[in-house]
Amino acid sequence: MQLSNRLQVPARTIMTPGPVEVDPRVLQAMSSSILGQFDPSFTSLMNETMNQLRKVLQTENHWAFPVDGTSRAGIEAMLCSVLEVGDKVLIPSFGRFGGLLTEIAERCGAEIHSIHCEWGSVFDPAEVISEIKNVRPKVVAMVHGDTSTGRMQPLEEIGHACRELDVLLIVDAVATVAGTEVKTDEWKIDGLITGTQKCLSVPAGMAPLTYNDRIEAILLERKSIEKGLVTDQQASNNHRKIRSNYLDLSQLQDYWSPARLNHHTEATTMLYGLYEGLRLILEEGLDQRFKRHRLNERALVRGIEAMGLSLFGDPHHKLPTVTCVNIPEGVDGDSVRSMLLEEFGIEIASSFGPLHGKIWRIGTMGYSCQQRNVLLTLASLEAVLLRHKVKLNVGEGVQAALDVYQSKERIESV
Known part of the structure; x- marks a missing residue:
């Protein structure tokens, strides 16, 4: 039997909005020996990765960990775990990736309220805040930096308004984390998602995210419904259950907790790469x-x-x-x-x-x-x-x- 040719990858200088070139030290880290996912050396690495993520994402949130999959997996995990059928979601869209937030939220059965501005511009925060007061959504989902138009949306005023109005702010910061200022806590962002393949300079394959206790409370309530611990007929309706198993943040946080729920097999070498990428960011x-x-x-x-x-x-x-x-x-x-x-x-x-x-x-x-x-x-x-x-x-x-x-x-x- 004739074997196929050995893999040959041409040298490239990648100047796209992602993926980008990977730091050689990250590639070297990814060639390290495989560890079992419950090996103490590996679980220690998981804990240290969470610590580093908190620093890079500028947050004191307890939960900061990667979802296995590209950035879209992280966005889907966040939205599908928070949104229930009929929830109102406001999505101010200024490029292609506002459309992605809309599609995922629609698949969750949410009631979508969208506003749009011309591609190449962003929203005046006052316009978004006015719409929040008008719609009274459960969630505002926004992109921070949209690579399709090369624009960046100011978020601080919107975040403070959401907190005052008891609205959750979920942000796609895939193109901005580690490349420009993203202040998760200071801007009152409740849930934030990024990706490894852009400014983190790690191969595509993980979606680091963080969320606060406001979102965790929703996860724990829905988890109780899943387990049948809530007997109220309305609460136990199927519409309250988290649709995905693999992207269920309530289960993923148990996997990343000391309980080490055997939810999935971690992408070992990707975690090595993420750990080293975060270390290099903090070193710089x-x-x-x-x-x-x-x-x-x-x-x-x-x-x-x-x-x-x-x-x-x-x-x-x-x-x-x-x-x-x-x-x-x-x-x-x-x-x-x-x-x-x-x-x-x-x-x-x-x-x-x-x-x-x-x-x-x-x-x-x-x-x-x-x-x-x-x-x-x-x-x-x-x-x-x-x-x-x-x-x-x-x-x-x-x-x-x-x-x-x-x-x-x-x-x-x-």
Whole structure:
């Protein structure tokens, strides 16, 4: 029998909004020996991962752990565990991923109330707060940074209003955690979900999340219904039961507690990677990490503009980890992306829905967010655009980025 060829993976510079390049030290950690999931060395690692997550997510919540699966698994675990049939949910949507929150909440049987703003902008918090007072939902579900539009929604005012009005705030912070400020407790966020494949610089496959005692109270009540401990006819209605077994947060928290409920077999090597990724973030320091992301974003933006290209969206609410570039008129955006990949080994992203074919999205996230990558991307993009007969300010892009890196601005303003 002829064996298939050995796996050969081409070298790439990944400058997309996710996945991003993985820190080599994370890959090294993931090659460590397998431990049993109840081995004391492994359960100790679980506990330390929770401690590190609390620090990265800036929370004192007791529960902070990863769900096995991509970011969407974490979002689904949170919403399906909290929402019951008929619950009102307000979803202010400013991009593609507000639509994802809507789809998942609909599958839970929730009553959806959506508001929308033009892609490329975000909501005035006062508009969202007014809608909360009008709808009186059980949950407000929002995206913090939407990679489809490259915008970031201010959350602090909304979080405080939700707490005052006794409404739960659940936030998709997949594109922002470890790349820019996300203050779970200070912003009064009740439930927050992120993902390993973006600014954490760990392979896709885990969705770290955290939630407070307000959400835990809901989980414990629904768990009592599951076990038949609540006899009230209305309370024991099937509509009150958590729909999923695998994504049931009440069971997952028992797995991550000292009880060690045998719920599933943990993704051992993924946890090694998450542990090391979190350790590296804390070693760098959150403030320094955020400065690094802003520095490289600034250099990329200055280079793009100096080249003669324009940026998409409201500049005042730009997502620091994603830069959206308007595709010049008459240029085949996919052809440019293909040439970048084939000739230079660099991957950037297109976009979705109404923006497909209109913008490129360039990510500066985690380990991919470094000077070498920014300069290489600018130089390669210029070369490819020249091949596509685009009129540019030749040589200006890389020089403008170098000005950022070499000036006092790097020290004083970041």
